Amino acid sequence: MSQRPKIPSWNVLGLLPAQLIMLLTLIIPVGIIILVSFSTRGPYGGFDYVFTTAPYKQILFNEGWSGELEFNPQYLIVVARTVILSLATTIICLALSFPVAYFISLQKTSAKMLLIYLVTLPFWVSMIVRVYSWIIILGNDGVIAKTLRALGLGENMGSLLFTDTAMLIGLVYSYIPLMILPVFASIEKLDPALVEASHDLYGSRLTTLRRVILPLCRPGMAAGAILVFVPCLGAVLEPVLLGGGKTMMMGNLIQLQFGAARNWPLGAAISIVLMCAVMIFLLWRGIQAMRKEGREEGA
Amino acid sequence: MTSNVRRYPGFGLFNLIFFVYLYLPIAVVVFYSFNANRIVSNWGGFSLHWYTTALSNAALVGAVKTSLFVATIATVLSTVVALMAALVLVRGRNVRFRRVSETVVNLPLLLPEIVVAVAVLILFSEVGLTNGLLKLTIAHTTFCIPFAFLPIRARLQGMDADLEEAARDLYASAWVAFRRVTLPLILPGVFAGAMLAFVISMDDFITSNLLNSGGATTLPVYIFSLIKQGVSPQLNAISTLIMIVSVVLATIAFLLQRRQ
Numbered sequence: 364m365s366q367r368p369k370i371p372s373w374n375v376l377g378l379l380p381a382q383l384i385m386l387l388t389l390i391i392p393v394g395i396i397i398l399v400s401f402s403t404r405g406p407y408g409g410f411d412y413v414f415t416t417a418p419y420k421q422i423l424f425n426e427g428w429s430g431e432l433e434f435n436p437q438y439l440i441v442v443a444r445t446v447i448l449s450l451a452t453t454i455i456c457l458a459l460s461f462p463v464a465y466f467i468s469l470q471k472t473s474a475k476m477l478l479i480y481l482v483t484l485p486f487w488v489s490m491i492v493r494v495y496s497w498i499i500i501l502g503n504d505g506v507i508a509k510t511l512r513a514l515g516l517g518e519n520m521g522s523l524l525f526t527d528t529a530m531l532i533g534l535v536y537s538y539i540p541l542m543i544l545p546v547f548a549s550i551e552k553l554d555p556a557l558v559e560a561s562h563d564l565y566g567s568r569l570t571t572l573r574r575v576i577l578p579l580c581r582p583g584m585a586a587g588a589i590l591v592f593v594p595c596l597g598a599v600l601e602p603v604l605l606g607g608g609k610t611m612m613m614g615n616l617i618q619l620q621f622g623a624a625r626n627w628p629l630g631a632a633i634s635i636v637l638m639c640a641v642m643i644f645l646l647w648r649g650i651q652a653m654r655k656e657g658r659e660e661g662a
Numbered sequence: 663m664t665s666n667v668r669r670y671p672g673f674g675l676f677n678l679i680f681f682v683y684l685y686l687p688i689a690v691v692v693f694y695s696f697n698a699n700r701i702v703s704n705w706g707g708f709s710l711h712w713y714t715t716a717l718s719n720a721a722l723v724g725a726v727k728t729s730l731f732v733a734t735i736a737t738v739l740s741t742v743v744a745l746m747a748a749l750v751l752v753r754g755r756n757v758r759f760r761r762v763s764e765t766v767v768n769l770p771l772l773l774p775e776i777v778v779a780v781a782v783l784i785l786f787s788e789v790g791l792t793n794g795l796l797k798l799t800i801a802h803t804t805f806c807i808p809f810a811f812l813p814i815r816a817r818l819q820g821m822d823a824d825l826e827e828a829a830r831d832l833y834a835s836a837w838v839a840f841r842r843v844t845l846p847l848i849l850p851g852v853f854a855g856a857m858l859a860f861v862i863s864m865d866d867f868i869t870s871n872l873l874n875s876g877g878a879t880t881l882p883v884y885i886f887s888l889i890k891q892g893v894s895p896q897l898n899a900i901s902t903l904i905m906i907v908s909v910v911l912a913t914i915a916f917l918l919q920r921r922q
Contacts (some may be wrong), residue, residue, distance in 0.1 A: 388813025
C-alpha cells in the first residue's frame with residue numbers, strides 16, 4: 364500500500380463545523396429543554412432553575428388550590444389526537460400511494476418522468492400556501508359547501524373547517540409526496556418476471572398483489588411511513604389553520620406554551636414527550652431493519 | 663400480452679382522481695386570485711387588481727426581503743458545511759465513529775421541527791441574543807444542513823474515487839484534485855443540495871414563527887398573519903405569485919436532473 368500514491372485524505376477537521384453547529388444549536392439546547400422541563404415557572408413567564416416535576420404532572424393532572432392532584436385529560440386528549448391523526452395520515456397515505464406509484468411505474472419513461480414531476484411539484488410549493496388553499500375549499504362559504512348547496516344538498520351541513528377531518532385532509536395532502544416517492548422507488552426495483560411467474564403458477568391478480576408485489580414493496584413503504592409519520596407528530600400549520608384554535612395537536616400546544624400561555628416549563632415537558640415518542644418510533648424501526656438485515660445475512 | 667398481467671383495472675381512474683385532488687386546491691387559489699370581488703368565493707369578474715395591491719404592499723416586500731436574506735446566507739453556509747462533512751464522511755479514511763457522525767449531521771431530520779424550534783428559542787433566550795435576523799439565520803443554517811448534505815453525499819458515493827487518485831498520480835495537489843476533478847463531478851449534487859436548502863429555508867414556518875421577534879418577519883410568517891385576518895383575494899394573489907416562483911424553481915431542478 365505504501366508504494367501507491369496517496370489518495371487525498373480529507374482532513375477529519377472538515378467534519379468539525381457541522382458537528383460544532385449541531386452541538387451548539389441542537390444537542391446542548393435539547394439538554395437545556397430537559398432542564399427547563401424540570402424547572403419552576405417564573406412569575407412573569409420564563410422559568411427559574413428550581414427543580415420540580417410539576418410540568419410533567421401538569422400534563423396529566425390539575426393541581427387544586429390545596430395542592431391535591433385531580434386527573435385532567437385535556438392534554439392527554441391532545442397527545443392521543445396527535446398520535447391517532449398521525450397514524451391515520453400514514454395509513455391513508457400508504458393506501459393512496461400504492462396504486463398511484465404502481466400506475467406510474469407502468470408508464471413509458473417520458474410519461475413516468477412527467478408524472479413523478481407532477482407528484483413532486485406541489486411539494487415545492489410553499490407549505491403554508493397549500494394548507495391555506497384548503498381553507499378556501501372547506502370553509503363555510505367554500506367551494507365544497509357552495510357546490511353542495513347548488514345541488515340542493517347540505518343546507519344544514521355544519522362547517523367542514525375546524526374539524527379533525529379537515530386536519531386529516533390537510534395532513535394527507537401535505538405529506539403524500541413523501542410516501543409516493545419511496546414506494547415508487549421500490550416498485551421500480553421489482554422484477555416483472557416475478558409477477559409473471561406468479562401468474563404462470565395460476566396466482567390470480569389479487570394473490571399476486573398480496574403475496575408477491577406488496578411484500579417486495581415493504582422497504583419503500585416502511586421508508587415512506589417514517590417520512591410521513593414523524594413530521595405529522597410535530598405538525599403545527601395544519602392543526603392551527605384547519606383545526607382552528609380548539610382542536611389542537613402537540614405541535615401547536617407546545618407553541619402555545621411558548622407564546623400566549625407563557626408556560627415554558629410545561630412547553631418544554633411536552634416537547635420532551637414528543638421527542639421521546641419520535642425517538643422510540645425511530646429506534647423501533649431501526650431495530651426492525653437491523654433484525655431483517657441480520658436474517659438476510661444469516662440466510 | 664405480458665404487460666397485461668401487470669395491469670390492474672381501475673388504477674387509471676384512481677390516478678386521475680388522485681391528480682385532481684393534488685392540483686384542485688392549487689387551481690382554486692389561482693382562479694380566485696383573479697376575482698374582482700372583495701369576497702373571495704363570490705365571482706365578480708376578471709381583474710388583476712389584487713396583484714397590483716400585493717406588489718405595492720410594503721409589509722409583504724419587507725417579508726420577502728427578510729426571507730431572501732436569511733435563505734441566501736443559510737443556503738451558502740449550510741452547503742459549504744455539508745460539503746465539507748460529506749467529503750470527510752464519504753472519502754475520508756480512518757474516520758472514527760462514522761455512523762454516529764452521520765447521525766449528528768442529520769440530527770435536524772430526526773427531531774420534530776417544533777422541538778428544533780424550541781431548542782433554538784431557549785438557546786437564544788439563555789445567551790441573550792436579540793437580533794432577529796441573526797437568530798433566524800443561525801436556526802435556518804442548522805436545519806438546512808442535512809438537506810444540503812444528503813444529495814451531496816449521494817453524488818459523492820456515486821462518483822469513482824479512482825478519478826481523484828489518477829489526478830493525484832499526475833502530481834495534482836489535494837486542493838487542485840478537489841477543485842479540478844472532484845468538485846466539477848459532484849457539482850450537480852452540490853447544486854441540488856443548495857437548492858433544497860434554499861427552498862426549505864424559504865418555506866420554513868414553525869421555527870421562524872416561534873422566533874418571530876426583533877422585527878424579522880419571514881414570508882411564511884407574514885402570510886400566516888394574513889390568513890389569521892381572514893381569507894382575502896390579495897392573499898390568493900400573493901399565493902399565486904409564490905407558486906409561480908416555486909414551479910419555475912422545481913422545473914429547473916427537474917430539467918437539470920433529467921439531463922444527467
